[in-house]
Amino acid sequence: MIDQHYLRLLAKGYPTIEAAAAEMINLKATMSLPKGTEYFFSDLHGEHEAFIHMLRSASGIIRTKIDELFEKSITEPERTALAALIYHPEQELRRLSSLDACTDDWCRITIYRLVEVCKEVSSKSTRAQARRKMPHGFEDVIEELLHTGDSYNKSHYFNQIINTVIETEIAQELITGLCTLIGRLAVARLHIIGDIFDRGPHADAILEELTHYNVDIQWGNHDISWMGAAAGSWPLIANVLRLGISFNSFDLLEDGYGINLRPLSTFAAQVYKDDPCSVFTPRILDENQYDPVDIQLAAKMYKAMAIIQFKLEGQLIERHPEYKMDGRLLLSKTDFKKGTVTIEGKEYPLRDTFFPTVDPNRPLALTPQEQELMLTISASFRHSERLQRHIKFLYDHGGMYLKCNDNLLYHGCIPLTEEGEFVKVELDGKQLSGQAYLDAIDAKVRAAYFAPVGSQERGNALDFLYYLWCGKHSPLFGKSKMASFERTFLEDKATHKEEMNPYYRLVEQRDICERVLREFGLDPARAHIVNGHVPVKIKQGESPVKGDGLLFLIDGGMSKAYRSQTGIGGYTLIYSSRYLALAQHKPFLHAPDDTPVEVAPSVQIVELMKRRMSVSDTDEGKEIARQIQELQALLTAYRTGQIKERSS
Template sequence: MSELEKVIAEQEIKYLTLLSGKFKNIGETATEIINLQAILNLPKGTEHFLSDIHGEYEAFNHVLKNGSGAVRQKIDEVFGDELNIFEKKELATVIYYPKEKIEWLAKDLKNMDKWYKTIIYRLIEICSVVSSKYTSSKVRKAMPKDFSYIIQEIIYERKELLNKKEYIANIIDTIISIGRAKEFVMAISNLIQRLIIDRLHIVGDIYDRGPSPHLIMDTLMNYHDVDIQWGNHDILWMGAGLGSKGCIANVIRICARYGNNDILEDAYGINLLPLATFAMENYGNDPCEYFQSRDGKSTPLKAQIHKAITIIQMKIEGNIIERNPDFNMEHRNMFRKIDFDRGVITLNGKEYELRDKNFPTVDKNNPLKLTCEESEIMENLRLAFLRSEKLQRHIRFLFAKGSLYLKCNSNLLYHGCIPLTADGQLKDIYIRGEYLKGKAALDRAEKLCREAYFNRANSADSPEDKVKADFVWYMWCGKDSPLFGKDDMKTFERYFIEDKETHVENKNPYYKFCNQEETCDMILREFKLNPKISHIINGHVPVKEKKGESPIKANGKLYIIDGGFSKAYQPQTGLAGYTLIFNSYGMKLVSHAPFESAEKSIKEGKDIISSSRIVDVSQNRIRVKDTDIGKELQNQVNDLKKLLNAYRKGLIKNSEN
């Protein structure tokens, strides 16, 4: 044996000795090998992929509760014609909203005990089916503590045996007689919801447009298994959370645009009163015609706030552009291109008249300079964002559970794009002193974003940290940002120029080439995935199915799953979102109709109408051993087999049982 082989053998014995501290003898080691081998041969858990939720909490929450239609499908499979349509709707609603449904029924239903008995038996049948693909240990860990033992007894007993039938009936009668039926129904319904979705992937854009991103974040923080691929709207809020004034101004402007200032004030405790006072003083006589909110509830004050923060944003962004020449965004330094005396702007050699020429806070000789009041307002807002406990909790969660991309079970997930050149090759992007492309560019960009956030206390003072904070803003709107994926963000043009040709934002060539299999294969290889079995899962760009667009690209290599959760996009898409489902049989794409309300679901049994199509069928049922977790478990099995061998050879002492 060579010296190198001796060193390797010694290191392996050291490792196995450490492992023997957990598995102390042959019996314990063999038992664990058997357990792990059994798990490896179970069907893989069901993964759900959602993207571009944009603050639409009610619809998002309902999709989680109904498993994108999976709950209703299980009810049909288990009960067939045994239940009528009304009974199936009622059972589904109980699973989605158990507490609310019971409280609503209790107002008029005279014999609640009889109803409880019927519904509990039905819930047990559904729970038994959805738990069958998991180990009893995993199901037990998912159970609510108060009813863990009882649920185990009910779902794992052989109900066809007479003695067991009586035993289970006794348990149910006792639950009802001691007044715990409501709590039990809630517990088993929540367990069903938990088991329907094994892992949840959010492929970007939780924030902006809709009214309740904070509620979505609260839900995700309590979810059993979730990961997030950052979207451009998420990175904007993350930038605001680290104190970037450019990001803060954009966040406030978008909230004002969609009538969502209460997200800032009520949910996150950001005080907008100084900004409102400033807006009234400076824009009180301004009709702010082009700054009416899109929710149809605009008021003069809301429009004034909207315009005030937009002007501040243009100044701040101009300063970011000037101190970061490597961003190559001087053409977006809009206030430098305006002739304020004549009310015109020159873009690409062409002059355009401004449709709004009132700039009371702009010094035409130094247009990027904030007034003393503007500076004070923005500094106070920066501190408010940094000190908002709830916002910081949500941003930390986005960093803890999020990333620019994820490789999971042979799928590559990212929100925006992988920047490409005009001829479809990976584009070199200049990032803080070096040119990088593909995976290396995304890795470097993510590292800078993380460094910016975790050094946020210094971002206002340290030039180096300020530059990192500026980079997070660039990720929101920069030409080569993989999250933005367009040449320019035409915010100024949409507000101030009538000519709609100036509003056009050209997409990165990625969105042309991603329809081609060879491009998707190139990207998958770049991320060390096998193109023969792997897929790309993408969000960001709404798929306009009503105009004939398909979410399935490149012969099934890529799925774009932005189907319009955001109500602002639904007239264009004709849908209200997609869910991509990856279970042990393959992949299924589910499209959702608009959701009316949780109240209608509770009272009338209204559900989201979903239609599904199979997009990729596995030849053999996919097992845990075929997944990323399965590979980790197989490595554990291999190590345990080595330990077992070491015990048998006497290389490691076999402790007695």
Template sequence: MVLDYDKSESLQNDCTVDEFKYLNLLAEKFPTVQSVCTEIINLESILNLPKGTEHFLTDIHGAYETFSHVLRNASGMVRKKIDAVYQYSMDEKTKRQLATLIYYPEEKLEIIAREEEDLESWYSVTIRRLIEVAKVSADKYTRSKIRKAMPDDFAYIIDELLNEHGAKKEQYYNSIIKSIIEVDRANYFIVAISKFIQRLLIDRLHIIGDIFDRGPYADKVMDAIHNHHSVDIQWGNHDIFWMAAATGIRASIAGVIRISARYDNLDTLEDAYGINLLPLATFAMKAYAGDPCEAFIPVNTPPENVGSTRTKLTSKMHKAVMILEMKLAGEIIRRSPEMNMDDRLLLDKIDYAKGTITIDGRELVLTDTNFPTIDPKNPYELTSEEKDLAEKLRFSFLNSERLQRHVKTLFSKGSTFLTYNSNLLYHGCIPLDDNGDFKEVTIHGKKYKGKALCEQFDLISRRAYYNRDRQDKRSRDRDYMWYLWSGADSPLFGKKKMATFERYFLDDKEVQREESNMYYKLRDDQETCKRILEEFGLDPEKSHIVNGHVPVKVAKGESPVKAGGKLFVIDGGMSKPYQKVTGIAGYTLIYDSYSLILAEHAPFESRRNAIQEEVDIVSTRSMIERATDRILVGDTDTGVQIKGQIEDLNRLLEAYRKGTVKVKSAE
């Protein structure tokens, strides 16, 4: 189709050339006056529906079983819907079974099939119950949106059952359920409608960073996020570390392996991502043959396993890759003076003869003095074996298909921050100076602060990753991508240093201390939070900040609600290593059409207990803020987009009626 772009009087009077082009493109999708009117009516009605329910989670750290259960039970919303329908007509035991069936339909059906004497009757009753729970779960959405959420195989049947009304259709309703059972599709239907309910109860999932490290199944968490119907991610420093490793940054690769060894999760690298660690094992066994590497025994190793062959090998690999990381990080720091990280150059501060190190003018005794791969005269130089090892590991990370797929998901669904429905989401902090102002940070010779700083780090990371195969390009971007892991002015980190070397080689609490930056001293100040919200274009009176990164010490009385309700810190320790600090097992912030609710979760026993014993996560729900009027779609960011679409459609409708744009199809 050739459009007429001559400067006719009607075109000049009604719209610009660019608007004319756009309206003609829009007309391809809505080719008649009736189709435009129908869509306007549809969009106007959507604006008056209640907003969907958002769930906010953070600091998952590979705790897949807990994460998966929280998604399956929608942070307690499934049980809430069951209670809404059957509060007085169903006993507690039956409610627990119905809830568990919705959470884990495949596994629970296997158990029920062995235990139920009259399975057909159970199917008939249960399908009816699931339909009722689905109805209350779907009651605030359009039929169009509900249909899109339905599983393809049973979409027509579920639609009919959800919308059956009155006694006249009772026989029809019963015949559908009877047919499902008779053709032996009851199990498949129950699985489908259970997952449909799960999907309806989380309209939008927000992950506020730190999916990786510590726990063993970050890969499974990433699979779940990759397949989720509506999710966004705000990168944490542990996420960017893995993203940098997948970019081929050698210091990050060594660091990722070190943390995996520290928490005895090397299986995740080898089995889940296909990373070949044999070169590291061979190198470590040779370089540290007589070294017990006691400081590098994985944390939480049972005493009976300390002397095992596996633990000894892991400890040697741990130490070998830690020294490699220190050397490779040193290369970045020395060629990047604007990072101001010279205090992290420690290998050249060691007196190798005396077994001491000088830090901040203090001479400290090292707890480990065996450094067979370090040349005291040139401590940051890699040995020939280390050079070979670093390249082999880099090749393996760059060519891990599953890791690259997961990292692409982090880029496509993630960012350093997000503003969404009057909430500002970020993992770590917004760097502030000693006066509490937004701190200026120099990157590539230019200064950035506040929102612009976060955006610049986001851009740098994307450039670094998508130029990962071009070693001659964007090398400075790769350096700054590494910096995001532990740099003092990284919005993903928020401390003045990461005391990695000190924790391994010194027995001194003072030098091991990691001081938080000014943000963490001021985040409980309401005015500071309001200035941050304004910086990111949000109304400081109506908006909130949602933060992760630093575990809330609930056991010591710390509250996740800061600055008079302006900021929520929702790191409650989903990963088990943190639960000794927090005293709980995670938070979910829930934002529905009425209120903001904080769900505090008790530790999750196991998937097995959840299925067999019907043990759910015990969650305590606290109302943080309740809206005066119910929040509608029209009040949200989605509503702003819809209003823009309506405006465009009205413009097209006017153009059709004036003849400025030709109707593309017969009415």
């Protein structure tokens, strides 16, 4: 029985029998549509060009649609050119305009073809859903083009619309709008399984692109690091800058987010004036276009921020003995006279012994200059409007995990013991594991951003974000330690090893995956796990499919930093109305004229649906069914006189 008070509230939206019935008709029709296609990506790591290309091409699906529509009517090079236009319309139109190729005839033919592709990819959407995705200002024109019939009068009407578009010189704008709409319609829902930030050149461009999609994000440890930095955590600000400088990401920091690095460059140049900082040479995976920095100065900045980070995280670890991270207090275990550090009882020589800002008696204390530097830089993070907007987007669309259409999504792992039991972790005085642990973490992450500034709750939550970045039982990290100090200062590669949580070995077993799914209330007979975080070493024969088909590990090395391990350029998991498939991508490339090179991914169907799925089979369908039930109750209330209709 639905509460009468609720029905009266519902009646405000549907004040008559006709209004309620019309909405029921619409909802019931929507239930019969084929399920929209979902796309799953993981570990984007700032690789904006590769990711945006995969997304706008729907991981090769749009090219397949083009071939199906036009294989018998236009040539293969023309189909390739049409696909390139859909993926990157602004860039392609600039190139074609420079060649004087955007003639009226070309625009007319192109609009016809784009409308046909648009009709095909909109077949799983209602008119209202498609209209919401149309570019502003072109809604009426595009809707008329999509839904014009084949009669003579309508054909003439269709042609006249296109002719007028060309006469009014807005053909290129309409073409861009149609291309954008095709991409948005092809991807009904987008799932990002963590780690948008770090290593690649432009996480900011990725986040701008995501704002145009129906998207959810499962936070990764790199995302958490930036979320903490934006909220004012000094250890995570230092971590973000150290990583950014180490991968030469000055364009992102300075041009993308407006972080003022001049104070850091001045400080580093003064303190390390005669130090070559050879241990700290950045990795140049991408060249900076707007903010190139001399490589020797960058190395000094890298070292300055690394030392500050090791100090700040040491202070945090001492504040929180419950984190059990004393083993990471390596500056405190360094003999600065001998130039060695003691780790687990063994002494190791340091590769770099010049520490002008470290007081051996108080190795974790910032100098006054370092303190002033961090005050300045932290203000720059807090006052970056674009960064704060992107972090708010992560909070609004993100979480620790998601259950969606019988899939369980999370970035890293569910911490397990060697015996396959859920690790019990103390958090705020409670022993938690499994789903309860992730729920409590989710609440704490939100407190780091939304709790009152200056409150103890916010301060403790901000510190906990650092634990999520690199703590042993962090489900976003899932390793024994973050060996940044060892990789920086020690030659012995045995010290660099980071032991993986047993989860990553045990999920090869079906029963372990079933246990995880049941912990989150899902039926292993229907459900799957999707996660990332650890690159799948395809070159060594490793498969992304684990647990007898129950788990998909979809970190395929989209980041250039990992391609030597994986041998590929990333994965997409595709969940359509008919199948689950894995698209294996080649590394993203440019042609000599700087246009993207289309290389079709290798698509492997990993599971066929027993029947074609409709909206009624999805979580959305369950919600629509509830709405229909409520509207039916409202109709009954109208017809029995319990609630009066309101005429306009």
